[in-house]
Amino acid sequence: MFERLALPKIIEQLQWSPAVGILGPRQVGKTTLAKAVAADPATSMYLDLDTPQALARLANPGAFFAANRQRLVVLDEIQNQPHILSELRGEIDEDRRPGRFLLLGSASFKLLKQSQSLAGRLSLVDMSPLVVSEVYQNFEGIQTLWLRGGFPNSYQAKTTNASWDWRVALIRHFLNTDMPALGINVEPQLMHRFWRMVAHLHGQMFNASAVAASLGIAATTTGRYLDHLCDTLMVRRLEPYFINRGKRLVKSPKVYVRDSGLLHSLLGLKDVNDLLGHPSTGASWEGFVVEQIANHLPAGASMSFYRTAAGAELDVVVELGSRKLGFEVKFSSAPKVTKGFWQACEDVGVDAAYIVAPVQMGWPVQGNVEVIGVTDIPQRLARLVSH
Incomplete structure (x- = not known):
């Protein structure tokens, strides 16, 4: 078990907020962390909202929540059941004690805030793939984390090939299954081409018109595609810093594929020799460092x-x-x-x-x-x- 940076933040926020949401992409370790927080069945319970059993227990969510007011209730994949959010609002208003709900989502909580039903009732904790401070043992290990990225299954894979295969499968599943499940209706092959283009622009300014011309689509469409990848926490959009000193400042954002392992998969960089001999080496290292800072x-x-x-x-x-x-x-x-x-x-x-x-x-x-x-x-x- 890694010492995740998010754990003390979650515990702290549960002490004062009635609901805490953990944000992070799928397979990043949210469920493992939540189960560690809710390990005592006498004081907590875990429900995976992708399972029929959990949905059956929540057939009458108001009654279920009222009957379990003395327990921490963990709701996993909450973005797939947005109707439950309105029930949570009423239940929290009825009994506004801290530490009542822990919500897990595989996408930005922008998707949950559409109804604004939990405004003022929900605090958020970001959970990224593993960073150096969570796994550091020796200097050489940093290179492994940089090459494979921080998704636990990729980082811990027994071989380079196994790590590569896992990431390729994750990308395919994300495009074909996760995005449609989130209501994002984009042709998977076109989104894959766009994502690869973002990988080649990693650490550079994002020019929507130039990308659109390369893909043969409208500039507004590329902007929407970028929003989708940012909302699903796969890409980071870094905005420029502005000062009012008469300087001619760059105004376009820079883009980064958040996980270095996924970046290398999108670029076709399988092992260390591929990475160190590629023109994108410097940009990849920059993005890796940016994520350490952000976290x-x-x-x-x-x-x-x-x-x-x-x-x-x-x-x-x-x-x-x-x-x-x-x-x-x-x-x-x-x-x-x-x-x-x-x-x-x-x-x-x-x-x-x-x-x-x-x-x-x-x-x-x-x-x-x-x-x-x-x-x-x-x-x-x-x-x-x-x-």
Whole structure:
């Protein structure tokens, strides 16, 4: 069992919120984590809403919830039964104690918020594929996580081929089964082509018109397809950081396939030699680091990137209140930054900046700038809170 980052967040939020939702793609480990939280049958129960047995027990959800008010009720695959949400609202209003419901969904809770039925009653916890801090044992292990990605079945597979086969099957199941089940009516082969195109644009600006021309569809359609992949938590859209200093700023978002293993499957990169010899190596490493940052953001912090037409650039800007940190990602054991990095640090006014590279031990560069490894990211982000 991995020490999942989401676990303490879930336990904390159950202490004050009547309903907590765990967001994450399918097969990321939500059910395993929820069953660990609800391990005592005397005080909790688990219902998989994809099974006839669970649906039978919820034939009269109001009565069922009222009869189990002293237990934590875990509802898995809640997005497939949206009518239950209105019942939850009434039940929570009747007995608004913390820790009553734990909801699991394989897609963005945007799908659950359509009725706004749980507004003010539901707190959310994001659960991503595994990140370095959850599995780190040695420096070489980081490469395995980067290559295979963080889905537990892929990361723990006995062989590289087994990991590859599992990810290929996941992609196929997602396109042919999961998306239709979520009410997303897109032709699977076309969505697969689009997703592969996003993989080739990984870490770059998303130009809807250019992608549309390549696929032979409307630009509005590509925007909708991107929304679908973001809503199902497969792709991250990173928005630009804006400052009002008369700079000509890039306004398009950057896109990343969230899981590096899925990225490599979409790009056809099966083993380490494929990965290290590919033109997308640097972009893949950047996305891997972006996910480490995203999963260790302090509460209330925001994440963006900064780029100007003149070439000033920071891969990631993290902001919390008046404090700002900059991150530049380099796939090099002896990373060097350009003039644009220093200009971006000045433009944004960062309190500190970090060059994240595949190194075991970092070193200071000058002033408030240092080279760090991926294992250092959580501690550096924690400084936003401690200062």
